[in-house]
Each structure stands twice: as C-alpha cells, then as structure tokens.
Amino acid sequence: MWNTLVSIFPYAIAYTIPMLMTSLGGLYSERSGVTNLGLEGLMLVGYFASAITIKMTEATLGINALPVGLLVGVAAGAIFSLLHAFASINLRADQVISGTAINMLAAALTVYLARTISGSGNVRIMMGIIRKNVPFLSKIPIIGPLFFSQSYWTTWVCLIIWALSWILLYKTSFGLRLRACGEHPSAVASAGINVHKMRYFGVTMSGALAGLGGSVIxxxxxxxxxxTVAGLGFLSIAALIFGQWKPLGILGATFFFGIATTIANVSQVIPSLQVIPPVFFKIFPYVATLLALVLFSKNSAAPKAIGEPF
Amino acid sequence: MKSLKKRELHSNAFLVAVSAMVLGLIAGAILMASIGSNPFTGFWYLFRGSLMNIERVGNTLATATTLMLVGLSVAFAFKTGLFNIGASGQMLVGGLCATIVAHKVFLPRPFFLAVLIGSALAGGALWGVIPGFLKAKFNVHEVVATIMMNWIAYWSVYYFVPAYLKGPSLETESASIAVSQSLRNEWLTNLFNGSYMNLGFFVAIISVILIKFILDKTTLGFSLKAVGANRFCAEYAGIKVNRNVVISMMIAGGLAGLAGLSFYTGYSRNMQIGVMPSQGFDGIAVALLGASNPLGVFFSALFFGILQSGKGFMNAMTKVPPEIADTIIAVIIYFTATSVLFKRFWDAAFRRRNKRINPQEDSVEMTPEKEGK
Structure with a gap:
C-alpha cells in the first residue's frame, strides 16, 4: 500500500498542477463576475503555443527553450481570452455562448495551424523537464517521499503563483475590489472604481493561467x-465549483480530482485497486461536483453577479 | 401602397444571422489565404465536396441530419430559457442505448425500428431530465450540470464499449452494426448511390415538424415559451415553472438522443471511444443561426452539413486542413454571441438611409419587417 502510494503520488501531483492553475484562472474570472466556460479552449491555446515555440527554439536555446515556451503559452492564453473579455464585458454578450465559441475556435484553430506547420496535427518536442528530488525536504519521513520526490520545478512555480494569488485576492484592497465586482458591481462603480477594467483583469488572468496550465501539461x-486536453479544462471548472470559489478549496478539489484520475489510470496494473472498475474513478469528480451543487444549493458560495453584464 | 424604397428598415434576426454567416465565411477565407491557399479554390472544392454528385449530396444530408436533431434540441431548450450544452452527452447515451439494441435485439423490421428509436429517445431523455430535475428542485445551473453529465457519459461509454460491445479487431471502437440492424435502408442507399444516407433523415424531418407543432399549436408549447420569456410572469399566471423546466430538458435530451441514433446507428454504424461528439457543440451554432426556430434550424443544419461534409474533399484537393470548417462554425457562434455589434451597425445604417429618404419624418413609424424570421 505504502509503495503504491509513493509511486502514484508524483503522478497525481503532476496531474493536479495544470488543473490547479486553470481553476485558479477561473477563480479570477468568476470572482470578477464573468463566467468563463472557455477554460478548456484557453488551455489548448497555451498548450499549442508553447509546443510550437519550444519546437522552433529548442535547437538554439537548448533547455532554456522550456521557460520561453511557458511564457509564450501564458501570453497566448491571455491574448486569446481578450476575445471572451471583449464579447462579455463590452458587448454584453451571453457569456456561456461566448465561452463555448472560444472552446470550439481554440480546438479548430490550433489543429488547423498545427497541420499547416508540422504536416500532421501533432507537435512533438524533444525535451521535457527532468524530475528531481528537492534537496533536504525529500529526506523528511512520510512527507518527503510523497510530496518532495521526483517533482518538476514547474510544480513549485505554480504553487507560488497560487499562494501569491491568494494574498492578492484576499489580503489587498485590489483583491477586495475585484471580488466585489463579482458580487455587487454597481456598489464598486459607485465607489469610483472602473468595473470594466477590473473584469478585463479577471478574464485576462484566467486566460494567462489556463495558458500556463496547458503549457505545463x-x-x-x-x-x-x-x-486536445481531454476535458481537463472542464474538470477545472468542476474543481472551481467543488472548491466553492475559494483558493484553498480549489487546491483541495484539484488534488482530490488529480488523485482520482491517477488511480483510474493505474488501477488495472495495481492488484489492490483492481476490484473497483476504473470508470468509477473517472466519473467520480463529475458526480461529486453535482452532489456538491445540490448540497450547497441553499447557500451557494458562487459570486452573486456572475454572468451578468455590467 | 408605399414603394419599397420608402419603407423604414430595421435590423432583424435574419439579417443578423446572415451577417454572422458572411463574417464566418470571410474569416475562413482569410485563414485560407494566410497559409498561402487561394480562398476561392478552397471554397469551390468545399462546396463541390459536399454537392458534386448524388452520393455526396446523400452524405451531406446524413451529416445534416445529426446537426438538425442536435440543433433542434438546443433550440427547444432555448425556448424555455435553458441552455442545453449537454447535447454531446445525451447523444452519447442515446447512441449507446441504440447501439446495444442494434446488437442484441432481433425483431421484424418495423418493430425493431420502433424499439431502436425508442431506446435512443429514452437514453437521451434520461440524460436530459437529470439536469432538468436538478434545476427545478435544487436550482443547480443547467449549464454546469449538463457539462458534468457530458463527461459522465464520455467516461461511461469509454469503459462500457470495450467491455460489452467490442469489435473483433480494434479496442477503441464497438463492433460494426449489421446493415440490416442499422438505420440504413437499401432503397435509400441505392437512391443515393451508396452514400451514408439513412432513415435518420426522416426522423429529423418528422421531429422538426413535431417540434414546430408543439411550440406553436399546443398548450404545452405555449407554457414552455412563457417560462422562457419570463419565468416570474409565467409563475404568476399559474404555469408550473419547475414542471416545464423538467419537461423541456427531457424533450431536448430526447432530441439529442435521436441525433446520437442517427449518427451512431445510421452514419458511422459503430461507436468510437474517447471522442466527445463535436456535433453537440455544432448544434449550438445551428440553433443560434436558426434563431431557435424549427424551420431556421432545418436550413442552418443544411448549411453546416455542407461545410462539414465537404471538408474532406477540399483537404484532398488543396493544402487547406479540414479544420477550416470547424473554425468557420466557431467564428459564426462567436459573432452570433456578439450580435449586438451587427444590430448596432445595421440600425445605424438604416437610420442614415431612412433619414435620407424621408428627411421630414423622425423615423418612429413602425412598419412590418420584410423577413419576419
């Protein structure tokens, strides 16, 4: 059992981080009052942009191509999300339809470009991040082998971004204003703050973070x-809801979903897990989210002005 | 009678839809040009690929069949103020039920067809009624609930098909359904020269007529539309809002289930795993472009069917990747979502024109619109 746990934990964490970033992006957007169903598409844009960048630069930049690709992925996600921001903030469009359009556009456009550039729909890169044990910390009993062994450096960057976002959203006046835009935009406006600008920030952050999530994959x-990112963007939306639109909540939810997905993937090779069909682990996150929605339906933590144009 | 020139013109749904369509095609042309292909040749081969002979016309109609049913499903939910983004999942479950029947049930043809259609209808309706119930009972937003249902369906099919319906060779798809157990029909296949054309087309036509009848001529349709227009007003008038929400989602789910029937037992005759059917999302475009009107859905499904069915031929004849069709559809959805842009544009254009024609009148007079769609 212990050995199983130690061997699947690094995979679970690797699976969690892209979801965590995308979910955090969704948090920025939805807290500012804009529903973003386009996260799946934005992830895909980041995924694609970083793949192309790394493929083109890896011969000259070597291992430095990876952070460059990451940054390009973030930028591409942010730029692509402006489409959603423009539609839902300036044009008061239906945010669900606009988000769906973003998903479809990203899915079609990235493969269109990939086929044009590389001939097939796939773009393969030569290098990846080498997993390393964190010095000292990986020697701690129990926690060390579970959390600090065989980890990617991006995991720590992403966790720092998560922590900084928490501080920004909950400990600064800027964060208070951003969250207020999702609850009561007219009150924010009457305090002399530009709601449109705040929402643009929220949506752009969601694009940047989803792009980061895609690049990390x-x-x-x-x-x-x-x-394709195989529904990870939608799983991130589920985590956002299951985590009740709170940073600690989404950390827990994405990790929970990450473990469930990993178990489903490996359950056929691990004897102690074979008794449970993998389909249960795969559908578990979605069923859990539906149940959470039902349980919290009386006092939902969802931002009150979500999806309403201002 | 006023001459046409003197008429006051206003923007309307038809004009807005056509604007979105034209802009989508222009975006496609720009994309083709950006990779060094000639857009005119590209579109020429796209349309030839879907219409050049009777077999290809049959394939286009078969593609349009699925889109029509999904579009109808989304449009029907729209009428009740609900957004059915879960048509993909409903298609999967409806298609799965129909595939099981096609493999396991053997009956005389008319009875068999009834069971086949009924099973798809029931599967889709079940997958639609759950979010409807959650919306009515617990006020769970139907968009989120249907997305979750999509992925539950996706993973269920992913594990169910290899376990129970596996084909002889491939692990990733179900065994092919025998022609006699599918929606294919010898007469239709011969008529369209061996194309994918199947009985699903007639299911779709009947559904369009039936849905139009329900919406326009029955009390149920009236109360569904009343809930969509203003649920508080409807409640005040004594209409049971929650019951209508459940019924609407059930019918919408059933229609999407029929789309799964037409696709999995008529068009492809097997189920691939690990594929979320993109028709579920294309159907949103069909419904939006058709202004949620059954007749509009019929024509916009034909248009999207032409785009989707010709892309393979275009890809073979030019350098343009087939994803151009999906890109055009996505751009059209984006522009219908932002239709307020066109409304402003056309209203401004018409105001200038109206002023020029009748300078003394202050363009307040309402005239019947030319295209009342």
Whole structure:
C-alpha cells in the first residue's frame, strides 16, 4: 500500500498542477463576475503555443527553450481570452455562448495551424523537464517521499503563483475590489472604481493561467501537442465549483480530482485497486461536483453577479 | 401602397444571422489565404465536396441530419430559457442505448425500428431530465450540470464499449452494426448511390415538424415559451415553472438522443471511444443561426452539413486542413454571441438611409419587417 502510494503520488501531483492553475484562472474570472466556460479552449491555446515555440527554439536555446515556451503559452492564453473579455464585458454578450465559441475556435484553430506547420496535427518536442528530488525536504519521513520526490520545478512555480494569488485576492484592497465586482458591481462603480477594467483583469488572468496550465501539461507529462486536453479544462471548472470559489478549496478539489484520475489510470496494473472498475474513478469528480451543487444549493458560495453584464 | 424604397428598415434576426454567416465565411477565407491557399479554390472544392454528385449530396444530408436533431434540441431548450450544452452527452447515451439494441435485439423490421428509436429517445431523455430535475428542485445551473453529465457519459461509454460491445479487431471502437440492424435502408442507399444516407433523415424531418407543432399549436408549447420569456410572469399566471423546466430538458435530451441514433446507428454504424461528439457543440451554432426556430434550424443544419461534409474533399484537393470548417462554425457562434455589434451597425445604417429618404419624418413609424424570421 505504502509503495503504491509513493509511486502514484508524483503522478497525481503532476496531474493536479495544470488543473490547479486553470481553476485558479477561473477563480479570477468568476470572482470578477464573468463566467468563463472557455477554460478548456484557453488551455489548448497555451498548450499549442508553447509546443510550437519550444519546437522552433529548442535547437538554439537548448533547455532554456522550456521557460520561453511557458511564457509564450501564458501570453497566448491571455491574448486569446481578450476575445471572451471583449464579447462579455463590452458587448454584453451571453457569456456561456461566448465561452463555448472560444472552446470550439481554440480546438479548430490550433489543429488547423498545427497541420499547416508540422504536416500532421501533432507537435512533438524533444525535451521535457527532468524530475528531481528537492534537496533536504525529500529526506523528511512520510512527507518527503510523497510530496518532495521526483517533482518538476514547474510544480513549485505554480504553487507560488497560487499562494501569491491568494494574498492578492484576499489580503489587498485590489483583491477586495475585484471580488466585489463579482458580487455587487454597481456598489464598486459607485465607489469610483472602473468595473470594466477590473473584469478585463479577471478574464485576462484566467486566460494567462489556463495558458500556463496547458503549457505545463506539455513540458511535464505529455511532451507532445495532440490537439486536445481531454476535458481537463472542464474538470477545472468542476474543481472551481467543488472548491466553492475559494483558493484553498480549489487546491483541495484539484488534488482530490488529480488523485482520482491517477488511480483510474493505474488501477488495472495495481492488484489492490483492481476490484473497483476504473470508470468509477473517472466519473467520480463529475458526480461529486453535482452532489456538491445540490448540497450547497441553499447557500451557494458562487459570486452573486456572475454572468451578468455590467 | 408605399414603394419599397420608402419603407423604414430595421435590423432583424435574419439579417443578423446572415451577417454572422458572411463574417464566418470571410474569416475562413482569410485563414485560407494566410497559409498561402487561394480562398476561392478552397471554397469551390468545399462546396463541390459536399454537392458534386448524388452520393455526396446523400452524405451531406446524413451529416445534416445529426446537426438538425442536435440543433433542434438546443433550440427547444432555448425556448424555455435553458441552455442545453449537454447535447454531446445525451447523444452519447442515446447512441449507446441504440447501439446495444442494434446488437442484441432481433425483431421484424418495423418493430425493431420502433424499439431502436425508442431506446435512443429514452437514453437521451434520461440524460436530459437529470439536469432538468436538478434545476427545478435544487436550482443547480443547467449549464454546469449538463457539462458534468457530458463527461459522465464520455467516461461511461469509454469503459462500457470495450467491455460489452467490442469489435473483433480494434479496442477503441464497438463492433460494426449489421446493415440490416442499422438505420440504413437499401432503397435509400441505392437512391443515393451508396452514400451514408439513412432513415435518420426522416426522423429529423418528422421531429422538426413535431417540434414546430408543439411550440406553436399546443398548450404545452405555449407554457414552455412563457417560462422562457419570463419565468416570474409565467409563475404568476399559474404555469408550473419547475414542471416545464423538467419537461423541456427531457424533450431536448430526447432530441439529442435521436441525433446520437442517427449518427451512431445510421452514419458511422459503430461507436468510437474517447471522442466527445463535436456535433453537440455544432448544434449550438445551428440553433443560434436558426434563431431557435424549427424551420431556421432545418436550413442552418443544411448549411453546416455542407461545410462539414465537404471538408474532406477540399483537404484532398488543396493544402487547406479540414479544420477550416470547424473554425468557420466557431467564428459564426462567436459573432452570433456578439450580435449586438451587427444590430448596432445595421440600425445605424438604416437610420442614415431612412433619414435620407424621408428627411421630414423622425423615423418612429413602425412598419412590418420584410423577413419576419
């Protein structure tokens, strides 16, 4: 049992981090009052942009191509999300339809470009991040082997971003204003703050973080752009709801979902898990989210002005 | 009678839809040009690929069949003020039920077809009624609930098909359904020269007529539309809002289930795992472009069917990747979502024109619109 745990934990963490970043992006956007169902598409844009960048620069930059690709992925996600921001903030469009359009556009456009550039729909990169044990910390009993062994450096960068976001959203006046835009935008406006600008910030952050999530998939466990993130963006939305739109909540939810997904993937090779069909682990996050929605339906933590144009 | 020139013109749904469509096609042309292909050749081969002979027309109609049913499903939910983004999942479950029936149930043809259609209808309706119930009972937003249902369906199919319906060779798809157990029909196949054309097309036509009838001529349709227009007003008028929400989602789910029937037992005759059917999302475009009107859905499904069915031929004849069709559809959805842009544009254009024609009148007079769609 212990050995099983130690061997699947690094995978669970690797799976969690892209979801955590995307979910955090969703948190920025939805807290500022804009529903973002386009996270799946924004992830895909980051995934694609970083794959192309790394493929083109890895010969000259070597290992430095990875952080460059990461940054390009973040920028691409942020730029692509402006489409959603413009539609839902300036044009008061239906945010669900706009988000769906973003998903479809990203899915079609990235493969279109990938086919044009590389001939097939896939873009393979030569290098990835090498997993390393964190010095000293990986020697701690129990926690060391579970959390600090065989980890990617991006994991720590992402966790720092998560912590900084928490501080920004909950400990600064800027964060208070951003969250107020999602609860009561007219009150924020009457205090002399530009609601549109705050929402633009929220949506752009969601694009940047989802782009980061997509890039992290590429340079950690995937190594190849293959035209889909297989529903991870939607799983991130589920985690956002299951985590009740709170930073600590989404950390817990994404990790929970990450473990469930990992178990489903490996359950057929681990004898102690074979008794449970993998389908239960795969559908578990979605069923859990539906149940959470039902349980919290009386006092939902969802931002009150979510989806309403201002 | 006023001459046409003197008429006051206003923007309307038809004009807005056509604007979105034209902009989508222009975006496609720009994309083709950006990779060094000639857009005119590209579109020429796209349309030839879907319409050049009777077999290809049959394939286009078969593609349009699925889109029509999904579009109808989304449009029907729209009428009740609900957004059915879960058509993909409903398609999967409806298709799975139909595939099971096609493999396991053997009956005389008319009875068999009834059971086949009924099973798809029931599967889809079940997958639609759950979010409807959650919305009515617990006020869970139907968009989130249907997305979750999509992925539950996706993973259920992913594990169910290899376990129970596995084909002889491939692990990733179900065994092919025998032609006699599918929606294919010898007469139709011969008529369209061996195309994918199947009985699903007639299911779709009947559904369009039936849904139009329900919406326009029955009390149920009236109360569904009343809930969509203003649920508080409807409640005040004594309409049971929650019951209508559940019924609407059930019918919408059933229609999407039929789309799964037409696709999995008529068009492809097997189920691939690990694929979220993109028609579920294309159907949103069909419904939006058709202004949620059954007749509009019929025509916009034909248009999208042409785009989707010709892309393979275009790809073979030019350098343009087939994803151009999906890109055009996505751009059209984006522009219908931002339709307020066109409304402003056309209203401004018409105001200038109206002023020029009748300078003394202050353009307040309402005239019947030319295209009342």
């Amino acid at each position: 590429l340079i950690t466990y995937s190594g190849e752009f293959n035209g």
